[in-house]
Amino acid sequence: MQTQLPLARSTVDPDAAARAQPGFVEALVDDPRTKVLLVRHGLVAVAGDGVLDLRAPAEIAGAPWDPQHLAYLGRDDGGAYLALTLPGTLGEERDLDGVPIHEDAALVNFVERLTFAHLRDVGDALADRDAGLATTAVALSAWHARNPRCPRCGEITEVIDVGWVRRCTADHSLHYPRTDPAVIMAVTDAHDRILLGHAAHWPENRFSTLAGYVEPGESVETAVRREVAEEAGIAVGAVEFKGSQPWPFPASLMLGFRARVADDASTEVTVDGVEITDARFFTREELAVAVAAGTVLLPMRSSIALALIEDWYGGTLAR
Incomplete structure (x- = not known):
């Protein structure tokens, strides 16, 4: 990335x-x-x-x-x-x-x-x-x-x-000024598909990587696994740090990761229905087609979410 x-x-x-x-x-x-x-x-x-x-x-x-x-x-x-x-x-x-x-x-x-x-x-x-x-x-x-x-x-x-x-x-x-650490992750499966979710408060067709705040007593890796399990019902194994950037709205530090679905874990998605109302895995071709057709709207270019998605995709996605 x-x-x-x-x-x-x-x-x-x-x-x-x-x-x-x-x-x-x-x-x-x-x-x-x-x-x-x-x-x-x-x-x-x-x-x-x-x-x-x-x-x-x-x-x-x-x-x-x-x-x-x-x-x-x-x-x-x-x-x-x-x-x-x-x-x-x-x-x-x-x-x-x-x-x-x-x-x-x-x-x-x-x-x-x-x-x-x-x-x-x-x-x-x-x-x-x-x-x-x-x-x-x-x-x-x-x-x-x-x-x-x-x-x-x-x-x-x-x-x-x-x-x-x-x-x-x-x-x-x-x-002193406060900064709240939050994890954001591009989750991929054994077929190298990426998991993207739709938050309840977003406009229709908006999809992005999953994210959430680090809770007291957690490591960032634990936060990644917990958030993915809570929001999509997916068990995560390996977690790799990719980069970070401040997100001052109002005081977050976004810690970006690539996470892999755990070996032998199911890729059947079960959203929580509260924070996330839809989530699905995409191949590169499926995502490119959906973005071109307007059936998937990607995050803004200033976000780390889009950087994580395009890092997995291997190039710039037309928006």
Whole structure:
């Protein structure tokens, strides 16, 4: 399988040691070489196909340079990179003529001229640098949105270390971004057919590899075998790791595997009927024909699922 998965690419130095430096945010905002990626409702600002819309701080009129909204993404030879998550209520308050209220007007007018896109849709088209920046920005933005309070005492937390730590204002405990490991697997049988399933909440004809979260106390190999048994009633033997990529929707790390049906195990599929409503084995020819006919819709190109399928297929499948 390809070593550089769509959302597993980056060329920027995280520069983690600089995050706790006093006055670091102010210095970044004052530096004209700093580039800012705007995030709004989980979407990233884009300038066109495969290009992020990165702006100098001075270009962003009325920006809230508050640590609560910022995350340091790292630096390269061209300068430093910041992510600015726009307030969720931005532009909602307007006067009777529909004009943004005074404190938001400049920023609203600036933002309304931008284009925002979902990382799922543009991630595979981004260059290595931009893929890494966008994935990190979306992951951190999602974490902050879901963790405003201390999990120990329930009090408000404040953002420190330029977006990488939240500190409780009451007990001063420190809290760090969470990543949830999930396994995703291309299951093949003795005839080298691939097992694909249809999730209950997906559009009609959408099929993909099986996947699920790693549970407490499990190894990833155990999680692969459990998920396949639960969702499709298939016993898995050998499990081989193929690659991984972040999937920040909101906080997953997808661990990709090739798994083989256990020797002498049945290939009769029994779906759970809850998460998976249909699953079947495909030969390469059967899958290519079904995809061409539109009776099977494959995952988006930014996903590790499609990479696993095409790794088994031996080439690119027309979609």
